[in-house]
Amino acid sequence: MDTMPVIRLAAHGPQKAERLLRQTLAALGLFARRYASVIGFLLLWEILSRLKIINPIFFPPFTLVLDTILRLFETGVMGTHVRLSLMRALPGFFLAALVGVPLGLALGTFFPRLKTSLEIPLEVLSQINPFLLFHILILFMGIGESPKIAIIFWACLWPITFASAHGAATVNPVLLKAGRAFGLDRLGLLIKIVIPATMPHVFSGLRLSLGYSMFMLVAAEMMGASGGLGWLVLSSQETFQLTRMYAAVMVIAFLGLILDALIRALGHRYLTLSLEGFPNASEN
Amino acid sequence: MARLDRAAGWRPRRLAEKYWLLALGLAAWELSGALGLTDPAFVPSLSQTLSATRELWERAFLFNHVMVSLTRVLIGLIMALAVAVPFGYALGRAFPAAAEALGPLLRVFGLINPYCLFPLFVVFFGSGETPKIAVLAWVSLWPIFFSTLTGVRNVDPVLLDTGRSMGAGKLTSFLRIVLPAAAPQVFSGLRIGVGMSFFILIAAEMTGATAGLGWIIHSAGALYQVPRIYGAGLCVVALGVGLNRFLVFLQNGLFFWKESVDPLLGAERPSQGGKRISSLKIALALAAFLLVLAVGVHEIILAEVRLNDPTAIPEYRVWSR
Numbered sequence: 203m204d205t206m207p208v209i210r211l212a213a214h215g216p217q218k219a220e221r222l223l224r225q226t227l228a229a230l231g232l233f234a235r236r237y238a239s240v241i242g243f244l245l246l247w248e249i250l251s252r253l254k255i256i257n258p259i260f261f262p263p264f265t266l267v268l269d270t271i272l273r274l275f276e277t278g279v280m281g282t283h284v285r286l287s288l289m290r291a292l293p294g295f296f297l298a299a300l301v302g303v304p305l306g307l308a309l310g311t312f313f314p315r316l317k318t319s320l321e322i323p324l325e326v327l328s329q330i331n332p333f334l335l336f337h338i339l340i341l342f343m344g345i346g347e348s349p350k351i352a353i354i355f356w357a358c359l360w361p362i363t364f365a366s367a368h369g370a371a372t373v374n375p376v377l378l379k380a381g382r383a384f385g386l387d388r389l390g391l392l393i394k395i396v397i398p399a400t401m402p403h404v405f406s407g408l409r410l411s412l413g414y415s416m417f418m419l420v421a422a423e424m425m426g427a428s429g430g431l432g433w434l435v436l437s438s439q440e441t442f443q444l445t446r447m448y449a450a451v452m453v454i455a456f457l458g459l460i461l462d463a464l465i466r467a468l469g470h471r472y473l474t475l476s477l478e479g480f481p482n483a484s485e486n
Numbered sequence: 487m488a489r490l491d492r493a494a495g496w497r498p499r500r501l502a503e504k505y506w507l508l509a510l511g512l513a514a515w516e517l518s519g520a521l522g523l524t525d526p527a528f529v530p531s532l533s534q535t536l537s538a539t540r541e542l543w544e545r546a547f548l549f550n551h552v553m554v555s556l557t558r559v560l561i562g563l564i565m566a567l568a569v570a571v572p573f574g575y576a577l578g579r580a581f582p583a584a585a586e587a588l589g590p591l592l593r594v595f596g597l598i599n600p601y602c603l604f605p606l607f608v609v610f611f612g613s614g615e616t617p618k619i620a621v622l623a624w625v626s627l628w629p630i631f632f633s634t635l636t637g638v639r640n641v642d643p644v645l646l647d648t649g650r651s652m653g654a655g656k657l658t659s660f661l662r663i664v665l666p667a668a669a670p671q672v673f674s675g676l677r678i679g680v681g682m683s684f685f686i687l688i689a690a691e692m693t694g695a696t697a698g699l700g701w702i703i704h705s706a707g708a709l710y711q712v713p714r715i716y717g718a719g720l721c722v723v724a725l726g727v728g729l730n731r732f733l734v735f736l737q738n739g740l741f742f743w744k745e746s747v748d749p750l751l752g753a754e755r756p757s758q759g760g761k762r763i764s765s766l767k768i769a770l771a772l773a774a775f776l777l778v779l780a781v782g783v784h785e786i787i788l789a790e791v792r793l794n795d796p797t798a799i800p801e802y803r804v805w806s807r
Binding site: 321439 | 594602689700722723
């Protein structure tokens, strides 16, 4: 029975099986070459820790950390914390996107006077540190979920707003002139030209903000929470369970990578465009 | 939309246009308590906040805490610059293959959350100044490094070719072309790094410190001294705006041949150049920088002394609880 797939593959001709194998190997090789530094770093960590060249109490070997992550997921502990954390980070982020993009577009496009008078107040507001806000919001909202979501919202709002405003303010004037020549009114210009041309900026702002949201999340959970990944890091450190701390840190980093990949996939069309609407030479 | 800003001069009308909303907001803040819109127990009015700031200045060493905070940022920044700029130039210019190979690893490092590092640094460095400064250095390291790398890589090849055709050797073209051409990008990274580290600093001081603005806010929060939270918060905001403005001013003056930077958006304004900064102003800025560093280090030491010898100033003992 075990040989069946091989036989089936062989039925399509040996070349095909061989090609498939070669393609897989090539993809693996490419991956390994691209991420050689990461793999090398992890290997070095593992070896140095196993050989006790670096103190395994402070740097538990990588495989042990992986094992801890798997065990925490199996028992459902990690799943709970991840869910708790995401339920804080994502609403804050989405709210910020909902407010920031229209605000940025309004600032960058048709209301130069609005921008002139909003500039200073917005600069002051954007300098209100989320942690300062946290201490004030606790007075109003108590120590629940809402102040945490609020400070994540606050931290995410500004990159989105400013990136959108900058994008909308720097739309290629040739495009705008062309639009006007085709008889578009202000609304038409906004929908057909300004918004699409601003999208690359919006997405780079969103990407930055998503990073910020993870960042703030962990901080907020460290300052006052009884669950979530940030809390897991802090409580593991306080009880000196360093392996668990590393596990939580790695899950946070991995979650950040996944969210980043998601937003890049969503905005792929736009992130690869440059300001003028021509593809960029490099993707990053 | 591309729009030429009118020449910024001292024009009352323009000033009014710029500041009326801020003035309105401040007035609303001042009056909202008196009009019963907000609870004065939670939202002290502007004048109460200002008097709380003054009280902090007079009785709780606000100057000391501001200096301590600024110095932490500065030391972290100097450390980050010392590592990031040479590495950025080297990887971008001399070892592009190494930059290619190390890229993913460095990007992962840049993604690592500084708060996750804080417990780790505390484990290694104990609970003094070192873990805080290490976190700040880490935070500002990555923006500076990556923007240096981008700047060095994106030097206009025409400039390099021109230099070569004029007989510039490797060293000359590095010193005279690559270094200045990438400098605006480096400075942009530095600006982002300072912003981020000021941001983190407040949090770091809240979690484990005995001095600094974040600590004042945290301890005032714990003691439920609401006006003091606002009073210290006002300082944080003013300091943040001031730092941002100062750096944008320096950037626009130093790199006057580039398009100028908008202080709000932190991005380049199209079709508007900067104005060259005079060398006197550069010297003044440098002197201010050194002065803050010197005073701040002194104040950090002083704060330690005060903490260890609380009998010296009883007020401080109450405050550092």
